Amino acid sequence: MGLEQLSPILQRLPEVKAPLVQPTLNQRLFFTAAVLVLFFMMYHVYPIGVVVSKDTQTEFLQMVMASKMGSLITTGIGPIVLASIFLQLFVGAKIIDLDLSQPKNKALFQGAQKLLAIILALFEAYVYTNLMTIDPVFGDPWTRILVAVQIALGSIFLLYFDEIISRYGIGSGIGLFIAAGVSLSVVSGFVGIITGYGGIPQSNTIVYNLAEGGANAIPSAIITLVPIIATIxxxxxxxxxxxxxxxxxxxxxxxxxxxxxxxxxxxxxxxxxxxxxxxxxxxxxxxxxxxxxxxxxxxxxxxxxxxxxxxxxxxxxxxxxxxxxxxxxxxxxxxxxxxxxxxxxxxxxxxxxxxxxxxxxxxxxxxxxxxxxxxxxxxxxxxxxxxxxxxxxxxxxxxxxxxxxxxxxxxxxxxxxxxxxxxxxxxxxxxxxxxxxxxxxxxxxxxxxxxxxxxxxxxxxxxxxxxxxxxxxxxxxxxxxxxxxxxxx
Known part of the structure; x- marks a missing residue:
C-alpha cells in the first residue's frame, strides 16, 4: 500500500513555505523567541467553557508531552509524535510501501504525517474534553464541541509552530516546547524548595529546616536539596x-x-x-x-x-x-x-x-x-x-x-x-x-x-x-x- 492516493488531499494542506533566502542567525533567534512566547501564552490560556482545575495525576506525562491539562495545549505534541510513531511502524512493517530515500516519497511521508497529526488532534481533543469538567455556558453538547475545537486548534498550531522553527528558527519546535515546559517546572520547583511556593509543604523547604535550628537543621536542609542535586x-x-x-x-x-x-x-x-x-x-x-x-x-x-x-x-x-x-x-x-x-x-x-x-x-x-x-x-x-x-x-x-x-x-x-x-x-x-x-x-x-x-x-x-x-x-x-x-x- 502506498500513499499516492492521498496526494490530492496533502497538496491542499496549509504549509509553512521554505525561505527563499536562508535566515541569518539573528533572524532565527527572533523566530525562535517569538514562537516560544506564543507557546507560553497558549500554555496559560484556558478554552472557553473549561472549569479550571489543577491535575497533578498526569503532571509527569504532561511535562514530557509539552502539554497542560485544561489549557489550549491539553494534547500538546502528543498527536504530532503519535502520527510519527504510527507511520514509522507502518513503513517499517512494509504495510506502507515507501522508499524514503527518494525525495518525492519523503515529502509524501511528511505530508501524510501532518494529515494524521491533525486527525489525531481532533480525536484526542474529543476524548480529553469528555474527561474534563465543563461549564455548559452554551448548553452541554455545544459547549463540549466548542472546547474540543479549541483544544484541537491548539495542537494544530503547535504542529505549524514546529514547521516554523524547523525552517526559520533553531532546532525543532517539538524540542523547544519540551525544554520550555521542563525549564518552567525546574524554576518553580527550585523556588518552591527554597520558600514553599507552589503548595510545597513547609517541612520540605530549606528556609523552614534552617529556621528550626538545632543539630538536625543542616542535615535536614541538605536532604531537602536532594531533588536539586539529582537534577544537576x-x-x-x-x-x-x-x-x-x-x-x-x-x-x-x-x-x-x-x-x-x-x-x-x-x-x-x-x-x-x-x-x-x-x-x-x-x-x-x-x-x-x-x-x-x-x-x-x-x-x-x-x-x-x-x-x-x-x-x-x-x-x-x-x-x-x-x-x-x-x-x-x-x-x-x-x-x-x-x-x-x-x-x-x-x-x-x-x-x-x-x-x-x-x-x-x-x-x-x-x-x-x-x-x-x-x-x-x-x-x-x-x-x-x-x-x-x-x-x-x-x-x-x-x-x-x-x-x-x-x-x-x-x-x-x-x-x-x-x-x-x-x-x-x-x-x-x-x-x-x-x-x-x-x-x-x-x-x-x-x-x-x-x-x-x-x-x-x-x-x-x-x-x-x-x-x-x-x-x-x-x-x-x-x-x-x-x-x-x-x-x-
Whole structure:
C-alpha cells in the first residue's frame, strides 16, 4: 500500500513555505523567541467553557508531552509524535510501501504525517474534553464541541509552530516546547524548595529546616536539596553522554589533502526514542481511560481492571498500563519529603487483577523495575524505527557522504565500502544509545529530580543540540566557502 492516493488531499494542506533566502542567525533567534512566547501564552490560556482545575495525576506525562491539562495545549505534541510513531511502524512493517530515500516519497511521508497529526488532534481533543469538567455556558453538547475545537486548534498550531522553527528558527519546535515546559517546572520547583511556593509543604523547604535550628537543621536542609542535586547530576550525565562519539576519517575526492571526520555520537538517535516511548505510554493511558468501566470479563477478571484502574481522583493506580507508567509521587510534594517517598517505594504495593489468577499483589519497587525495563525496551524499538525512517541508516549516510564528494581514506570510492564501514558502528550504537537514554530516563525519574528525570534528560539534549546548531550556523555565516564545500543548506 502506498500513499499516492492521498496526494490530492496533502497538496491542499496549509504549509509553512521554505525561505527563499536562508535566515541569518539573528533572524532565527527572533523566530525562535517569538514562537516560544506564543507557546507560553497558549500554555496559560484556558478554552472557553473549561472549569479550571489543577491535575497533578498526569503532571509527569504532561511535562514530557509539552502539554497542560485544561489549557489550549491539553494534547500538546502528543498527536504530532503519535502520527510519527504510527507511520514509522507502518513503513517499517512494509504495510506502507515507501522508499524514503527518494525525495518525492519523503515529502509524501511528511505530508501524510501532518494529515494524521491533525486527525489525531481532533480525536484526542474529543476524548480529553469528555474527561474534563465543563461549564455548559452554551448548553452541554455545544459547549463540549466548542472546547474540543479549541483544544484541537491548539495542537494544530503547535504542529505549524514546529514547521516554523524547523525552517526559520533553531532546532525543532517539538524540542523547544519540551525544554520550555521542563525549564518552567525546574524554576518553580527550585523556588518552591527554597520558600514553599507552589503548595510545597513547609517541612520540605530549606528556609523552614534552617529556621528550626538545632543539630538536625543542616542535615535536614541538605536532604531537602536532594531533588536539586539529582537534577544537576542528570543534566551533567546527559551532557557528558552527548559528547561521546566515534569519529571516522574522511577525505574530499576532489581536493587531495583536505578532509575531516564524521562523528557517530553515542546518542546517535538523540533523545527521540524517549520522546516516542512517552508518546506511546501517553496514548496507552488515554486508551485506558476510554475503556474504563467496560464490564466484560477475561479469565474471570474484568478486562478494564486488568488493563488500567483509576482511583476516585482520576489517578492511574493499577493494571498493566500502571506498571509501564511513571505513576510515582512527587517527593517534594509529600509531607515528609524524600524519606516518606523512599518508604513508599520500598513498602507499598498495589493489586493487579490478572486473568485466570485473580488478585496479584505487586510491590511498588517491582512497579519501578518494570517501568525502567519497559522504557528501555520501548526506547530501543523506537530508536531502531527512527533510524530506518529518518535517513540515518548506514546506507543513507553513505549515500549522503558520496553526494558531497567524501570517502574514507584507504578504501575504494564506492558507497558500498563506506556503508560497510558505517554498518560496523551505526546499528550497534543505535541500540546502545537508545537503551542508555531509556535507562537514564527511567532511573532519573525515580530520583525525584525537578522537572522529572526524563524532562531533564530531554532538555539537556535539546539545549546541547541548539547550541551546536547556533555554533555551526555562525561558522557558516562567517565562512560561506565552508558552507558550499560541506553542502550545508
Amino acid at each position: 547530576l542528570v543534566f551533567a550525565v546527559s551532557i557528558y553522554a552527548e559528547n561521546i562519539k566515534v569519529e571516522i576519517p574522511l577525505a574530499f575526492e576532489r581536493a587531495r589533502g583536505y578532509g575531516g571526520r564524521f562523528p557517530i555520537k553515542f546518542l546517535y538517535t538523540s533523545n527521540m526514542p524517549v520522546i516516542l516511548a512517552f508518546a506511546f505510554i501517553s496514548a496507552l493511558q488515554l486508551f485506558g481511560r476510554m475503556i474504563a468501566g467496560l464490564t466484560f470479563d477475561v479469565g474471570g477478571v474484568p478486562f478494564s481492571e486488568f488493563i488500567a484502574v483509576y482511583d476516585p481522583t482520576g489517578r492511574l493506580s493499577g493494571g498493566l498500563f500502571y506498571l509501564i507508567s511513571p505513576s510515582f509521587p512527587n517527593p517534594i510534594a509529600l509531607a515528609g519529603g524524600i524519606s516518606v517517598y523512599i518508604n513508599l517505594i520500598l513498602t507499598s504495593s498495589n493489586t493487579w487483577m490478572v486473568p485466570f489468577m485473580g488478585a496479584v499483589l505487586v510491590p511498588e519497587y517491582i512497579h519501578a523495575l518494570f517501568y525502567v525495563i519497559s522504557l528501555v525496551l520501548l526506547s530501543i524499538l523506537f530508536g531502531y524505527l527512527w533510524t530506518e525512517t529518518s535517513g540515518m541508516t548506514a546506507r543513507d549516510v553513505a549515500g549522503q557522504l558520496k553526494n558531497v564528494g567524501l570517502s574514507v581514506p584507504g578504501f575504494r570510492r564506492d558507497p558500498r565500502m563506506i556503508e560497510g564501514i558505517l554498518s560496523k558502528y551505526i546499528p550497534v550504537i543505535t541500540i546502545l544509545g537508545s537503551a542508555f537514554v531509556g535507562l537514564l530516563a527511567g532511573v532519573a525519574d525515580l530520583t525525584g529530580a525537578l522537572g522529572t528525570g526524563t524532562g531533564i534528560l530531554l532538555t539537556a539534549g535539546i539545549l546541547h543540540r541548539m547550541y551546536e546548531e547556533m555554533e555551526s550556523r555562525q561558522m557558516f555565516e562567517m565562512y560561506p566557502a565552508l558552507k558550499n564545500m560541506m553542502g550545508a543548506e
